[in-house]
Amino acid sequence: MTEIVIIGGGLAGLTAGIHLSQKGFTVIIIEKNDYPKHRVCGEYISNEVKPYLESLGIPIQNAYPTSITQLEFATLFGASLHQKLPLGGFGISRYTLDYLVYQKAIASGCTIIKNNVATCVFEENQFIVTTQDEVQYKAKIVLGAYGKRANLDHYLNRSFIQKTSPWLAVKNHYQGNFPDDVVGLYHFKGGYCGVSKVENDLINICYIANYKYFKRYKNLDDFAKAILFKNKKLKHILETSVPVFEKPLTISQISFEKKEPVSAHLLMIGDTAGLIHPLCGNGIAMAIHSAKIAAEASIDFLQGKYNRVTLEQIYTENWNATFKTRLHMGRSLSAILEQPILTILVLQVAVIFPFIIKQIIKRTHGTPIS
DSSP states (O other): OOOEEEOOHHHHHHHHHHHHHHHTTOEEESSSSOOOOOOOOOOOOGGGGGHHHHHTTTOOGGOOEEEEEEEEETTTTTTEEEEEEEEEEEEEHHHHHHHHHHHHHHHHTTTEEOOEEEEEEETTTEEEEETTOOOEEEEEEEEEOOSSHHHHHHHOOOGGGGSSSOOEEEEEESOOOTTTTEEEEEETTEEEEEEEGGGGEEEEEEEEEEHHHTTSSSSHHHHHHHTGGGGOOOHHHHTTTESSSSSSEEEEEESSSSOOOOTTTEEEEETTTTOOOOGGGGHHHHHHHHHHHHHHHHHHHHTTOOHHHHHHHHHHHHHHHHHHHHHHHHHHHHHHTHHHHHHHHHHHHHSSSSSSHHHHHHHOOOOOOO
């Protein structure tokens, strides 16, 4: 029996694995994809998690990320504002960052297995994790870090997975001109687009849209010209930039519904535990922070400081105390975006009264952790 199995090897799963391995525990991470891999992601990371990543020995600066200190916010009707970000952040592609963290996980002693998990059963105070090719792993602790949604959610009968979601996201990297120190948020009907620089002088452009607007058009190009181009600043960025990927990356059925931080005795981390609306710009930092909370709680349990009931209670309490308010704000923003007239009114007011944006940032970001 191993001590910890982590289902999913994204940033949350890898970070938790590094933390636990460095404390002397045996860790198996099961991930279905190869490394490195591009993912649909805004690729802006709040500096709140930078000290923690550095404490784990993850050499972020070796990837030459951009330093982001400013926010540009522009509405569909041309109103805009510029604002300094309280903590700031850095821009780095998931392709580069995930591989960097993956290498550190290997160096720290994690065993990483490429496979899909079919089932996870808890019985007699232990987990039995079974992959699609029927290989079984027994563990004292299992962390769920497999992302926004997966077949395992159906197996665990999680409530959110039964509901359809109208949100889809599209991402591509571009060559063009955009400030290194700015993250841009550009509103369009039914959604918004995030733009920021990552390493190698590339621009990451990622937008989230309501499917009911997208389905009226034959393809992504038609949708962009008809909808995204209505925002003049976004139109200029797209028209003066050259896509790097032959085809953009897409993901659908993005759910912002409430999720349980503990399900069937699994401690859920990252997007598996809760997904904040990308408009808040803090999803990656939250995933990394949740990995830290889960790792610390798991260590106390494995050292015999408390039983499993207390473990699950403490993790749930810590997770809610850290993220509940942020997720509530994200769901509120998501609900606003589903109502075009209300979206326009709120965004226009936010441009006139910039302190509203400051409050949104404050309520969706934390303080530096180490």
